[in-house]
Amino acid sequence: MTKQISLFLENRPGRIAKVAKTLGDKGINMKAFSMTETPDFGIMRIVVSDLERAVVVLNEANFAVSLTDVVCIQSPDRPGSLSIVLESLAAANIDINYMYAFSEGDLAQFVIKPSDIEKCEQVLSDTGCVIL
Numbered sequence: 001m002t003k004q005i006s007l008f009l010e011n012r013p014g015r016i017a018k019v020a021k022t023l024g025d026k027g028i029n030m031k032a033f034s035m036t037e038t039p040d041f042g043i044m045r046i047v048v049s050d051l052e053r054a055v056v057v058l059n060e061a062n063f064a065v066s067l068t069d070v071v072c073i074q075s076p077d078r079p080g081s082l083s084i085v086l087e088s089l090a091a092a093n094i095d096i097n098y099m100y101a102f103s104e105g106d107l108a109q110f111v112i113k114p115s116d117i118e119k120c121e122q123v124l125s126d127t128g129c130v131i132l
Contacts, residue, residue, distance in 0.1 A: 001117050002132065006046045006066040007058065011037060019044060021066065022061045028054045031112055032072075035099040045100070047072065047111060070113050071120050072132040077108040087092050088127045094120050 007052065009015040023030060028050035031060065036043050047070070048054040058065050075081045082101075087097065095115035102109055114120035121131055 001069050001121065002047060002072045002111075004068045004070045004111065004113075005051070005054060005058070007046070007048045007063050008066075009042045009044055009063075011039065011041055015042075015105065016044065019046075019058070019063065020059070022057055022063075023048065026053060026057045030088060030124050032100065032102065032109070034098075034111075039062060045098075045111075052112055068112050068113065069117050071124065072109065072111050073124055074109050074132055075128075076128040077103040077106055080106065082110075084127065085124065085129060088123050089114065089120060090117060092123045094123065100110060 007019060009118060010060045020030065023108070029048075031049055033046040035045075045068075046054075051067075055065050055067070073085070077083060087098075090118070097113040097115065099110055099112045112120065125131060
């Protein structure tokens with residue numbers, strides 16, 4: 001299990017840049033992130049290199065920080081590997097609230113917000129996924 005930072009940001013120019021600069025100025029790396037939006041605000045979800053420092057830094061910069069438990073996994077980046085992950089979760093009746101992913105080289109990494117963290121980790125471990 002990993003903790004993810006969620007931030008509610010007003011939809012206006014420069015808000016995402018301010019988050020990136022705030023973290024970057026303190027040497028905190030955004031390892032993964034996603035953005036969703038509505039007409040008035042966006043939700044930025046971030047996995048960072050130093051969670052505790054990131055929370056302090058973002059709070060000091062007047063961002064409202066929320067923490068969420070997520071599962072981060074790594075699997076081979078080849079056709080069909082995502083379907084194996086998703087089918088194993090579906091077979092175990094685990095709902096995915098949201099997920100985001102990226103790949104680099106021969107590996108794909110996924111951040112998953114499942115309905116049941118512990119069960120998800122067990123199923124993915126049994127499937128051969130590396131839990132980060």
